[in-house]
Amino acid sequence: MASLRLILALVAVAVASLSASGRGGNTGLSPGFYDLSCPQANGIIMSVLEKAIANDSRAAASLLRLHFHDCFVQGCDASVLLDGGASEKNSGPNKNSLRGFQVIDEMKAKLEHVCPHTVSCADILALAARDSVILSGGPHWEVALGRRDSRTANLTKANSDIPAPNSTVQALVAKFKRQGLHEQDLVALSGGHTIGVARCATFKQRLYNKADVTLERSYYNGLKTVCPKVGGDSNVSPLDFSSPRRFDNTYFKLLLEGRGLLTSDEVLLTGNVRKTVDLVKSYAENEALFFHHFAKSMVKMGRISPLLGAHGEIRNNCRKINS
The missing domain is CATH 1.10.520.10 (Peroxidase; domain 1)
Structure with missing residues (x-):
């Protein structure tokens, strides 16, 4: 009986190992994966x-x-x-x-x-x-x-x-849920916009024709000097103009002031989804909470459908498959 239990246990381990070796299984991922093979x-x-x-x-x-x-x-x-x-x-x-x-x-x-x-x-x-x-x-x-x-x-x-910069909050929620991510992940990961810039082509629609009334006036006027009505699509503006090189919670504070650059930023606050509105306010007040949720969501995102084991390859050159 003991030997039968041992055989069944070994079979279970083998099945679990196989299930983790392809897309969708992510239990094969480990922080120490390269500890022996490439500690550097x-x-x-x-x-x-x-x-x-x-x-x-x-x-x-x-x-x-x-x-x-x-x-x-x-x-x-x-x-x-x-x-x-x-x-x-x-x-x-x-x-x-x-x-x-x-x-x-x-x-x-x-x-x-x-x-x-x-x-x-x-x-x-x-x-x-x-x-x-x-x-x-x-x-x-x-x-x-x-x-x-x-x-x-x-x-x-x-x-x-990939979510578009002019997405509604409902579209954003739907695309994140398709990846197994939810409202908290959406708002926390959007906070990555605390660093970096965006091209005028991604937000120009907020400035002309039917101007976006959610934009704070002085911010709106400043954006128009960067992005003319004709041309300038490759000009850039910081996603967080207050501290564009520092990862902090200023992005959320700016949203509360009507100074979010992209439509997909602004709708987290104005898109009538209570969960995203509450999270924007919470992260604006509590940077430690934002950092905690961001790190948690990055771990979760990094586990979306990895290739493991015998699936895929280790490319010698990241731009092309191995011959």
């Missing part, structure tokens, strides 16, 4: 990132956004990094907008030199996003590792699944 991994990523941010103040926000746009399209699998005709880089939300690819290239090259064919591009994205937040003054969280890289991109899903 996070140090290498951090050193490249420190230099990148010193050279380009927008780098931190760009790398945080890369991880977000990767995970929302067929899971956290580095599909956003693939080049080619069907690349997700060519989608509406990403084209002429996503940045930071060269920084990821440098991280990958250094990791391949020290630990060949070991650290996935998907894990590099997850670590770079976390470290970008830390270097900007934000919270720390443990990044579970062990993702593998997709061999395919999905241009169609990139066009349909």
Whole structure:
């Protein structure tokens, strides 16, 4: 009887291991995944990132956004990094907008030199996003590792699944729920807009034709000087003009003042969803609460449909699949 119980236990372990080895199973992820195979991994990523941010103040926000746009399209699998005709880089939300690819290239090259064919591009994205937040003054969280890289991109899903900057709050809630994320995750992750900038093309509709009455007047007039009615679509404005390089809760304070840049920011407060309104007010009052919820939501987002085990691959070059 004891031997039968042992056999059944071993079978259960094997089944659990198999279920965690493909998309949807994420119990195979572990913060210590590279402790033996590449203990230098996070140090290498951090050193490249420190230099990148010193050279380009927008780098931190760009790398945080890369991880977000990767995970929302067929899971956290580095599909956003693939080049080619069907690349997700060519989608509406990403084209002429996503940045930071060269920084990821440098991280990958250094990791391949020290630990060949070991650290996935998907894990590099997850670590770079976390470290970008830390270097900007934000919270720390443990990044579970062990993702593998997709061999395919999905241009169609990139066009349909990434939330648009002019979204209603109902559309935002629906797209987040599709990923297993809820209202708290939506508002907390939107707080990532405390760093970075947005192009005029993403918010110009709020300034002209039917001007957005939710915008505070002096802020509205200032935006019009940056974004003319004709042309200037690539001009940029900070998402948080008060402290655009520091990860803090000022983004939420500005929303309460009518100084949120994107429609998708403003509707968290004015879109008639009680949960999002209450969270905006709570985060504006309590930065520690925002940091706690943001870190929790980043962990949750980083576990969206990873490729594990025998699924996917570890790319030698993040821009193309292995031959």
